[in-house]
């Protein structure tokens with residue numbers, strides 16, 4: 001491979017990992033509940049804050065920070081499921097109602113955190129031993145943190161994919177996504193499955209948040225907006241409900257975006273966020289069902 | 300074993316069942332027949348818990364199942380192959396069966412049952428890795444029945460197992476239903492094809508406009524001129 005391209009791929013490893021981890025949450029919840037969890041980006045943001053607060057102010061080791069991010073994100077995810085979505089769905093709310101509730105939750109959490117912490121960027125504490133630049137003989141620059149992030153992500157993605165593919169509850173998740181009523185008729189408690197989807201999706205968002213903080217070195221209350229949007233588009237690109245598809249699409253988008261800015265003159269880098277919009281437009285235009293097989297009921 | 304006592308049930312707009320009573324005893328095949336829109340599927344949905352009657356009671360082995368949601372009724376030993384089959388098209392044949400046995404935690408029991416179902420329906424075995432949506436209609440029907448059997452039910456509910464299926468395959472499915480009942484499962488089968496249903500069922504209920512109009516031994520119903528004229532179209 002061309003050295004330039006290889007360098008871009010390496011540069012995209014972390015970003016692709018962040019999006020892949022986020023996309024799984026969107027795709028699982030959409031597949032099972034048919035709703036876009038707009039607050040997923042805020043679950044991610046709160047995960048980042050949990051890690052930041054614990055490491056920076058309490059002085060905890062990094063590994064505890066990761067645990068806090070995962071735990072905090074899961075707590076918020078389950079809270080949102082229990083107190084925002086479940087009441088809507090129990091009342092058989094219209095799609096638009098749930099959409100607005102979801103949007104409201106997203107704005108609410110973002111503004112709440114802005115109120116408490118302000119929207120300024122804060123420095124995310126990166127352990128120095130994770131942050132070392134290696135230069136290969138061929139002249140490639142490799143940051144050790146990118147390798148760590150990619151490695152951990154890869155392990156998690158494989159674990160979650162295997163869970164979905166082989167485990168009893170994983171098969172049940174796919175069954176509920178296809179036909180919740182039929183799943184109930186074989187004894188599946190769909191509430192348990194929904195809770196499980198929120199728990200897994202949010203936990204991965206927590207890991208993604210730590211990856212984001214480590215990779216970019218910053219966090220702020222609106223960090224979940226763009227990252228969340230890109231994760232959501234990865235879920236669409238991967239075929240909604242398809243967990244490995246979402247993960248692969250996350251990497252495709254990450255790499256695409258890095259190449260997109262890489263090809264543009266530096267003064268244009270501010271238009272980086274438009275990349276996913278262009279991509280979304282192309283997907284919806286050419287293949288609305290995404291690159292891989294969606295895992296939802298096609299009526 | 301199952302006793303339905305004078306239930307009234309329906310949908311948002313209208314009450315569809317007007318006082319249905321019905322009994323199923325252990326090891327019995329019972330047919331529920333009647334014209335389109337009679338309320339047969341609605342009756343089945345009341346037993347599975349998908350629809351809650353507004354009046355009356357449904358008891359299984361002595362206990363009322365009215366307060367239970369569908370996923371809590373399955374573990375009691377009632378399972379259903381619903382109208383329109385409702386198989387999981389995105390799962391393989393094997394995974395569909397695995398889902399049918401969702402509540403079975405014992406790996407050995409699970410494996411035995413899958414083998415037993417593959418034995419009943421060798422077609423499913425040949426196609427066990429295939430996505431269920433790529434099966435033919437008849438194969439999907441076999442899968443729906445197989446999936447319902449995976450939980451090891453004491454009562455099997457079959458809603459139109461012959462719908463849209465070639466006569467040869469219908470015959471073979473009905474043979475299997477008899478076989479299943481002989482192995483100790485009670486069966487309630489809903490059928491449009493009255494002749495066929497009365498052939499395998501010991502007893503039958505004839506339903507029309509949300510009420511039970513006749514009931515009795517299949518043999519007696521088959522000799523009843525009125526029933527034959529009205530429901531079998533024999534002139």
Ligand SMILES: Nc1ncnc2c1ncn2[C@@H]1O[C@H](COP(=O)(O)OP(=O)(O)OP(=O)(O)O)[C@@H](O)[C@H]1O
Nearest residue numbers: 310311315333334335336337338339340341342491
């Ligand atoms: N989901 C529904 N919502 C509203 N009304 C319904 C619904 N399903 C059935 N009905 C009505 O209830 C009545 C009984 O329907 P049901 O499906 O129980 O009949 P059936 O005896 O199973 O008929 P078929 O032989 O055609 O399957 C019909 O008049 C139908 O219009």
Ligand SMILES: [Mg+2]
Nearest residue numbers: 339340341382
């Ligand atoms: Mg019907």
